[in-house]
Amino acid sequence: MSDYKxxxxxxxxxxxxMDFWECDVELPDGKVAKWDLVHHSGGAxxxxxxxxxxxxxxxxxxxxxxxxLLEIPAGKAEPGEDPLETxxxxxxxxxxxxxxxxxxxxxxxxxxxxxxxxxxxxxxxxLKKTRVNPDEDEFVTIERYSPDAxxxxxxxxxxxxxxxxxxxxxxxxxxxxxN
Amino acid sequence: MSDYKxxxxxxxxxxxxMDFWECDVELPDGKVAKWDLVHHSGGAxxxxxxxxxxxxxxxxxxxxxxxxLLEIPAGKAEPGEDPLETxxxxxxxxxxxxxxxxxxxxxxxxxxxxxxxxxxxxxxxxLKKTRVNPDEDEFVTIERYSPDAxxxxxxxxxxxxxxxxxxxxxxxxxxxxxN
Numbered sequence: 227m228s229d230y231k232x233x234x235x236x237x238x239x240x241x242x243x244m245d246f247w248e249c250d251v252e253l254p255d256g257k258v259a260k261w262d263l264v265h266h267s268g269g270a271x272x273x274x275x276x277x278x279x280x281x282x283x284x285x286x287x288x289x290x291x292x293x294x295l296l297e298i299p300a301g302k303a304e305p306g307e308d309p310l311e312t313x314x315x316x317x318x319x320x321x322x323x324x325x326x327x328x329x330x331x332x333x334x335x336x337x338x339x340x341x342x343x344x345x346x347x348x349x350x351x352x353l354k355k356t357r358v359n360p361d362e363d364e365f366v367t368i369e370r371y372s373p374d375a376x377x378x379x380x381x382x383x384x385x386x387x388x389x390x391x392x393x394x395x396x397x398x399x400x401x402x403x404x405n
Numbered sequence: 406m407s408d409y410k411x412x413x414x415x416x417x418x419x420x421x422x423m424d425f426w427e428c429d430v431e432l433p434d435g436k437v438a439k440w441d442l443v444h445h446s447g448g449a450x451x452x453x454x455x456x457x458x459x460x461x462x463x464x465x466x467x468x469x470x471x472x473x474l475l476e477i478p479a480g481k482a483e484p485g486e487d488p489l490e491t492x493x494x495x496x497x498x499x500x501x502x503x504x505x506x507x508x509x510x511x512x513x514x515x516x517x518x519x520x521x522x523x524x525x526x527x528x529x530x531x532l533k534k535t536r537v538n539p540d541e542d543e544f545v546t547i548e549r550y551s552p553d554a555x556x557x558x559x560x561x562x563x564x565x566x567x568x569x570x571x572x573x574x575x576x577x578x579x580x581x582x583x584n
Binding site: 239241244253259262263288290292340341391395398 | 408409411418422510512513517518544556570571573579
């Protein structure tokens with residue numbers, strides 16, 4: 227079962243935030259297939275839980291669905307950047323908070339069949355307000371919801387972003403019950 | 406905040422299972438930015454829970470991480486296909502089961518910032534064995550784990566696939582407690 231071999235790859239398009247590659251993959255039966263691959267440097271996301279137990283989210287336009295989505299704060303890593311630094315920067319830029327306590331929840335690969343992206347997801351608590359310092363082309367609003375409200379919003383399709391679904395439900399299923 | 410406008414797009418590369426587009430997006434401040442977009446027809450995934458309460462997963466090679474990953478059964482929709490049909494087909498092809506009960510859990514957009522992909526995620530129970538009928542270029546092994554084991558595997562990085570993390574933890578946080 228580990229008999230797949232990546233035997234060749236070439237860049238076919240250089241995009242603005244990621245590149246697109248065509249790969250030759252040798253299958254276990256010896257045939258060679260051409261598979262698409264998105265090159266991506268990865269990123270980090272935070273599930274920020276305030277002192278009242280509410281979760282802080284950002285609402286922002288997303289091209290893939292051509293509408294606004296409600297998501298946890300997240301961003302792309304700078305080249306060589308530790309994801310813990312990425313997530314601290316994004317929390318301050320997107321929601322204007324620093325976390326007194328931050329711990330890794332999991333690694334989240336959104337689409338490993340065709341994308342190299344890996345998002346390190348952190349739980350952020352003991353939040354302290356600093357200021358909102360958005361990136362030049364980010365225009366977001368900040369909203370807070372209880373975990374129960376978010377469960378309903380996942381069920382009814384108001385929340386569809388993968389890393390947000392994972393972070394909220396993993397928090398409830400794995401982390402919340404520790405306390 | 407809804408002042409983003411997709412004002413133009415062009416295909417820049419036709420891949421084997423998806424296409425890559427470059428889009429012009431007008432930002433709220435009037436500037437125009439070039440954003441990358443993966444065109445993708447979407448798909449469906451199932452969380453198959455057997456009569457003992459164990460979850461059935463498949464282990465298969467994934468190019469994005471260049472190794473095998475443990476994931477719930479899933480697949481790409483044929484053009485115009487209802488995701489419920491997709492998920493029934495993939496369950497039979499990948500794990501060799503039909504479900505007596507199947508219900509929608511959620512829509513999961515793995516990477517809405519740059520991909521149009523939407524995966525409809527279903528809970529599949531009352532499983533009946535048929536046969537494994539894999540696609541020509543799919544070589545998978547089938548494994549079963551308890552929900553508690555899967556929680557540990559998410560925590561320790563053995564499971565990193567986004568739709569799998571979402572389905573398992575949403576099942577535990579939202580669906581399991583209904584019963």
